[in-house]
Amino acid sequence: MTEGQGQSSERKVDGLILHELGQEVVVPAGTRIVTQGETPEFFYIINSGRVKVFRETADGIRTDLTELATGAYFGEVALVTGQPRTASVETMEESNLIKVSKEEFDHLLDHNPQLARHIIHQLSQWLITGDRRLESQVVHQVKLRQISWFDYFLMIGLSIVLALVVNLYNDNKIPLIQDWGAKVAIPEITLQQALEAYQQNKAIVVDARKSAFYNQQHIKGATNLPLVLFDLMFPLFQFTVAQTEGAQDKTIIVYGGSFSRRFDLELARHLKQKGMDKVAVLSDYGGWLTTFPLEGQKPKAAPTMPLGIPGYIEWLPVGIFALILIPAVRRSPYLSMACRLILGFIFISFALSKIMRPAVFALNVVDYGMMPSWGVNLWALVLPWAELVVGLFLILGIRTRAAATLIGAMNIIFIVGLVNAIFNHLPINCGCVGEVGEPVNWWKVTKNTGMLVMCAQVFLYDRFFVLDRGGFTLRERKI
């Protein structure tokens, strides 16, 4: 097909008088004149009107090739090559066409070298344009599949910078490393010394953990003063200590039992700052479990609170398991796009709930008992920003493969944390959305595994609505 320069009144194509050829037909708008794949019979010249030329794949992906108007012609490629039609043609408005049969077309070519040359020229142009288009598509696809260290550097770097800058101006800001360079030094006491003081009634033992941990197991007779509620409960603790006989001679031994030492060290520091001088922490943070007499109740599920809309959306990844088992669906770019949007929404909403109160999230991190002290605040500051940045990248379709691997990595870390909490009977909730969270159980692990599968889906098959290197790829491309 090509665009001619003649006018319909003359019925000319590049100087060829056509009034003695073909048959004039009027075609209403929206009529398909030529169908891709059918055997060619006619060559068409547009007397008046407009048509659209397009190709369509078996799974329905349509590529618009061009639009032709008055004076243009189409249908010559299949007639010249003898192959089935290479594209479909549809009228965009009521059009007046000259329909030339194959015999008449062959006769035209035989007796009109000018038209033959013109068609050869157009076919050559087509080949050149086609090659360029193919190259550009291949380059675009290759670039989409590329993944570089820069992508990770960009997302992680952006998250760190945003976390640090926002923390500077946040009313609820936290130090990057808790107690780093703290002026109030906390003396440590060995387990043996602590046990002796305890047995001789020369110690007030304080459990700094949340009450669920305390209720599960604690040193017999210990007082629970959760660090989380320190300022609200300290007055009562102070009152209790004042009522205790010989309190001024007793050492307040604080224990927390956490790998990060967050609860015991911080509570001891708070007590010192409130004027209690004889405060010490255990040198072996977990040793009390085997040294002191214990009391407690049977482990029970931690109290939880529904997550709201993100909680319901979190169930979608589990449903997507079933879809992904079907190969044709698995390869669908629409499924990948849905996965991207769902993951993006979940992670952005989770991030927004945590960003402004990093101290709360830090204590949730401590609950899992897997993070060393120096890493707790850094993790609590940067992770919500990483969730936000990566979530935005997924929704906007920027560097989606790298974003999917980062979310996948976060999910693996969450899954490891959840499984660890389940096996150790930790009385915690997931801490996924700020201060609330769902129970830590195998269903929660399944949801996170579902999200991990969605990440793999995005990594392998994502290619639509991608705002990435090489332009914006849409469902229906105009070339």
Added chain:
Amino acid sequence: MNKPYLKSAAILGLLVMGLVLGSCGESRSPFAGTYRSVEPFAGKNYIDLDLKEDGKGTWTLAGKTVEFTWVVNDGRIWIYTKSGAILIVTPGNGGKMLSADMSAEWHPGCPPGSCVTFRRVPEGG
């Protein structure tokens, strides 16, 4: 900036706006007032709770007062202190009673032993 970029920016803007609006609190006025714990906390001292309508409040126990801010979300009162303490308080009996969860687990369940119940103190009383 071309159209796809504008479309994406508009969608993103709506999404963020929805999330921000969705996280806004509810009216505080039904719960503003002064409350006192029904029983002495841990059998020792009463707690006085003062919720002001401007979102500020005080918690007084054993003669010591702690200031905090509070919001109402999903029908529950969330109390935030400067140092990071969070209490979830569930109103009952039309706002005349409050149940505060002292388990430090930030849930409204108020398990026995970790629950403090407050009663509204009548104005002037």
